[in-house]
Amino acid sequence: MSYTAATVQLLSPEGTLVESDASAEYLPLIDALSDDQLRDFHRQMVVIRRFDQEAANLQRQGELGLWVPSLGQEAGQVGSAYASRPQDHIFPSYREHVVARIRGIDLIGIIGLLRGTTHGGWNPEETNFHLYTLVLGSHTLHATGRAMAMTLDGATGTGNPETDAAVMAYFGDGASSQGDVSEAFVFAASYQAPVVFFLQNNHWAISVPVEVQSRTPLYLRSSGFGIPGIQIDGNDVLASYAVTKQNLDASRSGQGPRFIEALTYRMGAHTSSDDPSKYRLDSEVEYWKQRDPITRFETWLRSRGEGDAFFADVDAEAADVASDIRKRTLALGVPxxxxxxxxxxxxxxxxxxxxxxxxxxxxxxxxxxx
Missing domain, CATH: 1.10.287 (Helix Hairpins)
Known part of the structure; x- marks a missing residue:
């Protein structure tokens, strides 16, 4: 399953802005971003990919019990994370590493969790970024409950953008088939809870392709529950930011739940226990390599005049983060x-x-x- 006529795309795979009737309502949100904010989009994607690769190496060397890669899914996560506000509550699945970083989580907490030295890794009260959920789909109920509580507490829909809050729950195409997700949709719609469900459709629930999981595009599923759904190019960080911002704003203002399907691709394994070469075609992987989220965004930034010095600085920062994580991982010890x-x-x-x-x-x- 690739892009459809319904897919919102602001940045083409070739790295050029898409100016069309479908993109017109979102482009003003992009125009409002500063150069520094756009640079941060790129910086976060590059740094987290290097962190991801280092963590995978650490697992292969016996330093982690498991690793859950996010390789290829950086744009959907970065754009949506920057669309949130500090008062919003984020409920991740277990591969939202860059969302955690943007929300202020020290990445060593994720390493500790997958090394087995902690059952949590961080205090959600400090950042409103909740704990990773290894039981797929269950956290959508937690997110909906939090959003319902916000409504009862008067913490949303007051008309004050500085304090009104919403909830965002991340999950994958495989998790969308869990009963908990459907139950979350029921309660979110019934109570008009301010929650945005952000589905990262990376096309594979371990070894089961999305075509087997759903005979219709996943963004249509929520409409049966009375929740508006939209499909975006999940490898387009600009589309992810603009569409998520629009939907979070709607939820905060009292317009109820929203559903976003971000079309992306899991370039690596489901986890370090998986071998995707057993069930995926090389041609499929190559197709998505040509749509790499970092490459296309770098192309666009360069077209705007960004020079080599910036990209070299980002690469150096990414290497420093990876080196720091390795040192700190080896120093964790046994609790x-x-x-x-x-x-x-x-x-x-x-x-x-x-x-x-x-x-x-x-x-x-x-x-x-x-």
């Missing part, structure tokens, strides 16, 4: 065994305390026996 009990409940719990004490005594007995 104390008792740490697994510390955050099961927000308050002390007698059963958890008893289990923690039992384990400590058991380990001590083994040492004494030795």
């Amino acid at each position: 104390p065994v008792g740490k697994m009990f510390d955050h099961v409940y927000s308050e002390p719990h007698p059963v958890i305390e008893a289990q923690k004490q039992w384990l400590a005594e058991y380990e001590a007995s083994l040492e004494n026996d030795g």
